[in-house]
Amino acid sequence: MDGSRNGIRDRVHRLVLPVIAALGTVALLGGCTNGASPSPTRAGPAEAGPRRATNELQEDYQKVIKDVLPSVVQIETASGLGSGIVYDDKGHVVTNAHVVGRARDFKVTASTGSGALKAKLVATYPEQDLAVVRLDQVPAGLKTAKLGDSSKVEVGHIVLAMGSPLGLSSSVTQGIVSAVGRTVSESQEGGGTGATIANMVQTSAAINPGNSGGALVNLDSEVIGVPTLAAADPELGDTAPGIGFAIPVSTVKRIADQIIKDGRVTDSGRAALGITGRTLLDDTFTPVGVAVVETVEGGAAEEAGIRVQDVITKLGDTGITTITSLAEALAAYQPGDKVRTTYLRDGSERTAEVTLGEI
Structure with missing residues (x-):
């Protein structure tokens, strides 16, 4: 995690997607005419219902913030900062792998006012951008986060994102779940x-530098995801407003539980082809497939007869043009799945049924 050009120590970790922002004109309408002050009005019966509903929603927000914010911490390394959630009463804190970077020792600050706490890395798992650190001492009042159920997350649910954007600890933003089931590839930049x-x-709640590793929370005070990425708009060269992504809590649980129990991830649940590859470009510099640079001995590709210098062009019905598109296609499968793989060898198209391995 590197320092930003603006002096902020946690850089934006952006996902570059073909997102085009629509810039509209906003008309600001005044509440009076010719400088005259509006007369005070009293809410009629028709207005009482909406106002009551607004007050109830505000109370819901305040309750969620009171319930969850004590479980959200700020994590600081020598090179930057991010956020984390208190995973259990033993002082384990879950965050993003890109937040911890190469660090092994951390300063953790909770919203309970206990001051900076020392913590050490348990393990990091960059393949899912998750990591676990553990506090040297667990202070009184530190509250464990309540984890939700990913299968119950639906588009339109109201959510709050909690963390330390731009180093502003205990900050909260609000939005909705914009989509679920997104497969997203991180950039290695920044x-x-x-x-x-x-x-x-996917959420419209603002995810800014420093929010990474924090909590995406529903109105039942349950953590449903770990905010990780903000989409970038190639037209503007900056983050695309209102398009952020959080790792689902089901993935967080699976990875964190293994790290806490075994000190590493023993069962990723991620399918693998068992190759090292690179994106192949044609004469017009257009990506046309993934060239196999190396195969894992006894791995899925080798067992299916795929060799070095073969060019993978399709996985199942999904066309493959880049190493990223191959990774995204594999994300839809489980280890042990059989998938028809199309590839080129010496210019001739071939197919093989591959039994996928595991990362």
Whole structure:
């Protein structure tokens, strides 16, 4: 995690997507005419219902913030900062792998006012951009986050994002779940891990530098995801407003539980082809497939007869043009799945049924 050009120590970890922002004109309408002040009005019966509903929603927000914010911490390394969530009462804190970077020791600040706490890395798993650190001492009042159920997350649900954007600890933004089931590939620029992550939750809640590793929370005070990425608009050269992505809580649980139990991830649940590849370009510099640079001995590709210098062009019915598109296609499968793989060898198209391995 590197320092930003603006002096902010946690850089934006952007996902570059073909997102085009629509810039509209906003008309600001005054509440009075010719400088005259509007007369005070009293809410009639028709207005009482909406106002009551607004007050109730505001109370819901305040309750969620009171319930969850004590479980959200700021994580600081020698090179930057991010956020984390308190995973259990033993002082384990879950965050993004790109937040911890190469660091092994951290300063963790909770919203309970206990001051900076020392913590050490348990393990990092860049393949899913997740990591676990552990506090040297667990202070009184530190609250464990309540984790939700990914299968119950639906488009339109109201959510709050909590973390330390721009170093402003205990900050909260609001939005909705915009989509579920997104497969997203991180950039490796700015300290990103380059991971391809399946089933991400897309949200309109603002995710800014420093929010990474924090909490995406529903109105039941449950953490449903870990904010990780903000989409970037190639037209503007900056983040695309209102398009952020969070790792689903189901993935967080699976990875964190293994790290806490075994000190590493023993069962990724991620399918692998068992190759090292590179994107192949044609004479017009257009990507046309993934050239196999190396195969894992006894791996899925080698067992299916795929060799070095073969060019993979399709996985199942999905066309493959780049190494990223291959990773995204693999994210839809499980280890052990059989998939028809199309490839070129000496200019001739071939196919093979590959039994996928595991990362």
